[in-house]
Amino acid sequence: MLNDSLLERAIHYFESNEFVESNSTTTAETDTLEKLEKIERHNHLQSICCEIIELAEGETLRESNRKTARLLGTIQLISPTEGNKVAVSNEQCKMLYKAILSLRLLDRLLLDNELKDPYILKVLAEFGGKSFAELDEIEHRRFTELVKMPLLMAALLQNIGHHHPEAKVILYGEDGKKNHFRILDITDRRQLLKINYKETLSYISNAIGVLKYTGNSKELRDQFVIDEQLKHQFIKKLIKSSFKAEQGIGNLLKVPQIYVSIILSTKETYNYKVLPQVFQVLNKNAELGSCSQKVVDALYKITGMFPQGYGIVYMPEDEMGHLGDCYEYAIVNRLYPENPENPLCRIATRHLTFIGYGHNITVRKSNNLYFPMMAKKIATLSKERLNEILELLSSNYHERQQLDLLPRCWHAGEYFSVKTNQKLWNKEENRSFIVP
Structure with a gap:
C-alpha cells in the first residue's frame, strides 16, 4: 500500500522504476496495476490542489488576498526561527508556500495585463x-480548473526529481x-x-x-480530452520554462521559488532578522537575467518588503507626533501595503503588555526599528530603560539573556x-491606523 503524502508516492514510484528496463515486457496484471496507481497519484495530487484552492481562494480578490495572508502568515508563525529544526521544518513548508504565492502572482499579472502566454489567453478568450477581473463565478471556476489547478500542480512538482535515487546520491552521498x-559545489549543482x-x-x-473520461457523453468526453491534454502540456511548459525563466511563463514558479528559498531557507546561514532583504536577492537575479524584473516587481507589490507573519518592532508616537520612550510589537498580517516599506500589521502589545486582540496598523518606515535610522533613535534610551522594556516583553530571565537590547524584529x-x-486575520477588518 502506498504511503499517503505526495513525496512518499513519488519516492515509491522512483524506487520501483529505478531498475526497470525501458524495453522490458510486462504482464497484463502489472499494466493494470500501474494504470490504477497512475490514476490514484493524479487524483491525490488534484485533491491537494483543490484543498489549496479552498484555503487560498475567496469569492472576491480581496477575500483571496485575506485568506492567502492568513495561510502564509500561519506557515511563518508555526515555523521555528531558531534552533536545529529550522531547516527540516522549512523544507516541509516550502512547496505549499511557493504554490500559494504563485496563485496570487498569477492574479496580479493578469490584472496588470502582463501575461501573454498563448494558453492563458486562449482560456480567457x-x-x-472579458478580462480576468470581469469573470463571473462560473467563468472563474472554469478558469481555475484550466489554469490555476495546473499551475498549482506544477508548483508542487517543480522539484520532485530531487527525490529520484540518482539525485539523492548527490544530496545525501x-x-x-x-x-x-x-x-x-558547482559540479554537483549542475548534475x-x-x-x-x-x-x-x-x-x-x-x-x-492525463486523466481518462469516465462518463457516457461523447460531447463531454471530447471536451474533457481536449482540456486534460492542454492542461498537461501547460504543466510541462511551466516546469520547462521555470528552469530557464528569463521573461517567460516559468516566472510564475521561478520568482516564488527564489522568494521562498530565502523566507524558508534550509541553509545554515538562515537568519530571521534579514528576511526582509529577500527582494535584494530577487532584484539581483532579475538583473542577471535569470528571472523577469516585471514579475519581481509584481510580487513586491503583493507582499511588500516584510513577509507575512514577520515580527515588527516599532516606536509609537503620542498625539503630538513625538516618539515615546519605548517600543512595541506587531505582526505583519496583510498583503498589498500601499508603500512596500510600510508593512500592514496587527499590534501584539500595547503599553508594553501583550494583548490578544489588537487593531490593524500601518507601521511607517520612520517608526520601524528594522531600519538603521530608527534604531539610532532608540539607542538614545538608557540601558536601564531598555532592560526594563525587555523584562516586560519577554517571558522569562533566560529569554531576556538571549534577546537584543536594541531589537530589529521579534520572533x-x-x-x-x-x-x-x-485572531490576526478576523474576517471583519478592523479600522486600520497609521502607527498611532
Whole structure:
C-alpha cells in the first residue's frame, strides 16, 4: 500500500522504476496495476490542489488576498526561527508556500495585463473578451480548473526529481550520511539540476499523466480530452520554462521559488532578522537575467518588503507626533501595503503588555526599528530603560539573556502559539491606523 503524502508516492514510484528496463515486457496484471496507481497519484495530487484552492481562494480578490495572508502568515508563525529544526521544518513548508504565492502572482499579472502566454489567453478568450477581473463565478471556476489547478500542480512538482535515487546520491552521498542541506559545489549543482529537470518531466508524464473520461457523453468526453491534454502540456511548459525563466511563463514558479528559498531557507546561514532583504536577492537575479524584473516587481507589490507573519518592532508616537520612550510589537498580517516599506500589521502589545486582540496598523518606515535610522533613535534610551522594556516583553530571565537590547524584529511564534492570540486575520477588518 502506498504511503499517503505526495513525496512518499513519488519516492515509491522512483524506487520501483529505478531498475526497470525501458524495453522490458510486462504482464497484463502489472499494466493494470500501474494504470490504477497512475490514476490514484493524479487524483491525490488534484485533491491537494483543490484543498489549496479552498484555503487560498475567496469569492472576491480581496477575500483571496485575506485568506492567502492568513495561510502564509500561519506557515511563518508555526515555523521555528531558531534552533536545529529550522531547516527540516522549512523544507516541509516550502512547496505549499511557493504554490500559494504563485496563485496570487498569477492574479496580479493578469490584472496588470502582463501575461501573454498563448494558453492563458486562449482560456480567457472563451469568455467573450472579458478580462480576468470581469469573470463571473462560473467563468472563474472554469478558469481555475484550466489554469490555476495546473499551475498549482506544477508548483508542487517543480522539484520532485530531487527525490529520484540518482539525485539523492548527490544530496545525501553514497552512504546516505551527508547533510543534504549543505551548499553543493558547482559540479554537483549542475548534475542535480539536470537530474531534476529530466526526472520531474518524466514523473509528470509517466507517473501522473492525463486523466481518462469516465462518463457516457461523447460531447463531454471530447471536451474533457481536449482540456486534460492542454492542461498537461501547460504543466510541462511551466516546469520547462521555470528552469530557464528569463521573461517567460516559468516566472510564475521561478520568482516564488527564489522568494521562498530565502523566507524558508534550509541553509545554515538562515537568519530571521534579514528576511526582509529577500527582494535584494530577487532584484539581483532579475538583473542577471535569470528571472523577469516585471514579475519581481509584481510580487513586491503583493507582499511588500516584510513577509507575512514577520515580527515588527516599532516606536509609537503620542498625539503630538513625538516618539515615546519605548517600543512595541506587531505582526505583519496583510498583503498589498500601499508603500512596500510600510508593512500592514496587527499590534501584539500595547503599553508594553501583550494583548490578544489588537487593531490593524500601518507601521511607517520612520517608526520601524528594522531600519538603521530608527534604531539610532532608540539607542538614545538608557540601558536601564531598555532592560526594563525587555523584562516586560519577554517571558522569562533566560529569554531576556538571549534577546537584543536594541531589537530589529521579534520572533512571534511563541506569542502566536497561545490560542487567545490567534485572531490576526478576523474576517471583519478592523479600522486600520497609521502607527498611532
